[in-house]
Amino acid sequence: MTGAPSPAIASRGGAQRPVWWLILPALVLLVCFLVLPYVSIVVMSFREASTRAVYGDGFTLEHYTTVIADPFIWGIVWRTLRTGLIVTVVTLLLGYPVAYHLARTRSRWASVLYIFVISPLLVGLVVRTFAWLIILSNGGVANNALKWAGLIDRPIQLLNTPLGVTIGLIHVFLPFVILPLLGNLQAINPEVAMAGRSLGASRLQTFxxxxxxxxxxxIQAGSILVFVLSISAYVTPAMLGGSQGRTMAVLVVQYLVDSFRWPAGAALAIFMAAITLSVIAVYLRLTARAMRRLP
Amino acid sequence: MPSRRQFLAAMAAASATLPFAGRLRAQTPFVIPTYGGTWAKFWEETLVPGFTAATGTAAQIDVGLGKDFVSKIRAGGDASPYSVFMGNENIAATLRAEGFFEPLDMSKIPNAAGLYDGLLNANNSGLRAIVSPIGLAYRTDMVQTPPKAWTDLWDNPEFAGRIGLYQIGNTGAQLFLRMTGKLFGSGDTDMDTAFAKVKELLPFTQASWSGEVAASLMRGDVAIAPVDWTEILMLQDKGAPVEIVVPTEGVLSYEQSFNIVATGDRKDEAHAYINYLLDPQVQSNMADVFYTSPANREAVVSDALKPRLPIQGDAMSKIVRFEWDSYVDIAAEVADRWNREIG
Known part of the structure; x- marks a missing residue:
């Protein structure tokens, strides 16, 4: 059928036109609370340092060149990335079976398990981390259990180490890998796996x-979420890491809040954000290649 | 495309909020910055009501750390959210160097006449109204030979590997570092000697604040640490096996510096607040609640507290103080060096 659209169609088409002002609040919020602060931080990172003012009069690249040439900073960057990587892999390994079970189970206890999964999110982060502080201390539950089991004679240092930070972060971020995985696994038709079995594949092969x-x-969504959250986490590394477990987020806060070095701290923050973006870009490229073959 | 009417409506809605902004500015409350926990409780329940009753000025508290107040004052530019600043003297020195403070008008703070020596800064550029001396605290059940001097940390082998100190972001670490330079080097700014000697104490636990090092003592993670009387007496009240001594070389001290913020708009009230804080009765109350050493000579320490609070009265002279205004120039460098050399 050709010719002018009927009045009904024209009216429906009019109703589907984007209503620009509906996105205005979100846009204003985004510009005011994300873009503008970011721009402000970028500008601050090029300011000259001063001990007689918040920042100096001129602009400089010095903060970036100092950071890039500093092996001490690179050491903390590596520790941060390594911690993020370990936390991501371990949460995936721990979270996948839980998500798989939750997606497939028809048990009436499923909702209880679901509550268990999200329970870490129901308690404040500081409170949870404080609990780990008690557990991981020299006289804490972890050391006492190891002593009781005869595995150690004297307490081992768990607190103020990268290991302590890793343990704390795994606990905190486990739900963040389970929840995206759960949604994804629930969307997979079980009959696809059954078809694989019917064609002679073993359980393991089917999986x-x-x-x-x-x-x-x-997996991609959950791992990116956990990785980004891990490397930008502040409370857990600050409380459990001490100087040995110090991460970039802690160092940035130290620059900004403890030493009042706003320009240098801003440069450090931008530097870390650039590294994070690069890592995620590489990861996305690798995982996208793997996903291209999916139906 | 938006219609002209829609655009005008959006603009009208946005501009309608502008008069409120002006009105809010005109009604700026007198905001008192203070710390959290028992501090905030005392301020809310006792100090602010008392201040309002004494001066007729309504006030509200803002809870945070001295460093948070610095950030807010800096970010406020020429319109600080506070007219009065409270924070450790070394932190206050940063804002002072940046020109955010103005000298106190001493005619508006008559109670300052009772201040102990050393608590009023030169040129009236701030005063310290809350004093929490720091001594050597130890676990009585983990230490056989109680410490007598700061140098015992180096000399007594039973403390090796069981010492608690602070991260460099805490005033306690900076005080300890400068004291180390003074004890072993050419003076409190002899950082080379100070760092060399502090390295001799490694490995030691580093805490972010005094409450954390007190908790480490409680858990038995450390056996000895420089801690303020406030924390230790509170632990003793809970039955913890801890004791604290006055080292022979003198004590260090967390001293809350009070300053008038040049970019604040309630400076008269700020002066009145500082004056109220220095009131002898208020100082006595704070000693009872926080185990702080009264800054005002006129304040009376109760007989029950006297034996537990050795740094008061004439003994206030045992506090070892350092000059912080020039330290500002090396503070970032020292923090950076600590991170690299101490960890």
Missing amino acids: LRVTLPLSMPG
């Missing part, structure tokens, strides 16, 4: 060649 590849979007 490795059917379910796991199909759950890649969930």
